Amino acid sequence: MEQVERGPDPLPEIRRVERSDIGAVLRLGLKDFLRAPHFGLFFSAVYVAGGLLLYYVYALAGQQWWLAPVAVGFPLLAPFAAVGLYEVSRRIEAGEPLAWGEVLGVVFAQKDRQIPAMAAVIIVIFLFWVFVAHALFALFMGLRAFTSGLDPMSLFLEGNGPVMLLIGGAIGAAFASVLFAITAAGLPLLLEKEIDFVTAMVHSAKAVMANAPVMAIWGCVIAALVFVGMLPLFLGLFIVLPVLGHATWHMYRRLMAVR
Numbered sequence: 614m615e616q617v618e619r620g621p622d623p624l625p626e627i628r629r630v631e632r633s634d635i636g637a638v639l640r641l642g643l644k645d646f647l648r649a650p651h652f653g654l655f656f657s658a659v660y661v662a663g664g665l666l667l668y669y670v671y672a673l674a675g676q677q678w679w680l681a682p683v684a685v686g687f688p689l690l691a692p693f694a695a696v697g698l699y700e701v702s703r704r705i706e707a708g709e710p711l712a713w714g715e716v717l718g719v720v721f722a723q724k725d726r727q728i729p730a731m732a733a734v735i736i737v738i739f740l741f742w743v744f745v746a747h748a749l750f751a752l753f754m755g756l757r758a759f760t761s762g763l764d765p766m767s768l769f770l771e772g773n774g775p776v777m778l779l780i781g782g783a784i785g786a787a788f789a790s791v792l793f794a795i796t797a798a799g800l801p802l803l804l805e806k807e808i809d810f811v812t813a814m815v816h817s818a819k820a821v822m823a824n825a826p827v828m829a830i831w832g833c834v835i836a837a838l839v840f841v842g843m844l845p846l847f848l849g850l851f852i853v854l855p856v857l858g859h860a861t862w863h864m865y866r867r868l869m870a871v872r
Contacts, residue, residue: 621806621807621808621809621812622806622807622808624806624808624812624816625802625806625869625870626869626870627816627819627820627823627868627869627870628867628868628869628870629823629824630824630827630828630864630867630868631827632826632827632830634827634864634867635827635830635831635834635864637863638860638861638863638864638867639834639856639860641859641860641863642702642855642856642857642858642859642860642861642862642863643856643859643860644859645698645701645702645705645859645862645863646852646855646856646859648705649701649705649711650855652697652698652701652711652716652855653698653701653851653854653855653856653858653859654851654855655697656695656697656698656854656855656858657850657851657854657855657858658851660847660850660854661847661848661850661851661854665846665847695800695854695857695858695861696720696723696728696800696804697716697717697720697858698854698855698858698859698861698862699800699801699804699858699861699862699865700716700719700720700804701716701859702858702859702862702863703804703805703862704716706862706866719804723803723804726803726807727803727808727809727810727813728800728803728804728810730810731795731796731799731800731803731810731813731814734795734810734814735792735796738788738791738792741788742784742785742788745784745788746781746785749777749780749781749784750777752777753773753774753776753777753780754773754774754777789832789836790832793821793828793832793835794817794818794821794822795814795815795817795818796814796817797817797820797821797828797831797832797861797864797865797868798813798816798817798820798821798864798865798868798869799813799814799816799817799818800813801861801862801865802816802817802865802869820868820869824868831864835857835861838853838856838857839853839854839857841853842854
């Protein structure tokens with residue numbers, strides 16, 4: 614019997630969201646985290662471990678000033694780290710069992726789907742940001758930025774440092790905005806639907822643009838919470854990342870009329 618090849622799933626209709634939805638999805642995200650905290654702590658541990666590893670690598674090399682661009686760009690990887698959290702929220706919503714084997718099975722099964730392709734896009738954007746940050750250091754600070762024994766605070770706050778921080782911050786915000794637009798609904802969409810990653814990114818960007826004011830606030834809330842979570846050596850992300858991961862799933866549900 615000849616097997617019929619399945620075509621792509623239909624794209625969900627884009628809906629409007631309100632500012633009140635931001636508080637609502639954060640409450641739902643916290644509720645999901647408290648419902649299954651072991652999953653949240655497990656998935657965030659990988660992200661926190663990566664942050665601590667980067668910190669110690671640069672600290673041991675005596676190049677703490679590179680922590681600034683890396684700390685700004687590192688949250689770009691957070692959406693991919695949250696895929697497991699999306700699955701947990703999906704299961705809670707659908708009333709499906711929260712068994713480790715089934716949840717991890719779904720996460721590992723993504724290697725044969727479209728999420729790795731989007732992960733590659735995320736990583737390329739992150740690496741390109743780090744390259745741009747290095748170029749800015751060289752442009753504004755010259756050889757002084759590459760010598761050891763300098764206090765990072767004096768490096769950033771003296772001479773061309775403030776201008777570099779201002780321009781670098783604006784460029785970093787642009788990188789983050791692009792990534793936010795393509796992943797805000799793109800990653801949850803890929804988890805739930807059989808579509809290609811380019812279509813998911815484009816549809817996500819359309820949903821964000823259609824709700825630009827609210828999604829801009831939502832993006833700022835995410836950035837602020839991640840920044841606060843990163844302050845105590847990334848340890849606050851054990852709480853912040855799971856709550857935001859679950860909340861992102863619920864925001865996706867409000868953005869997309871999934872059938």
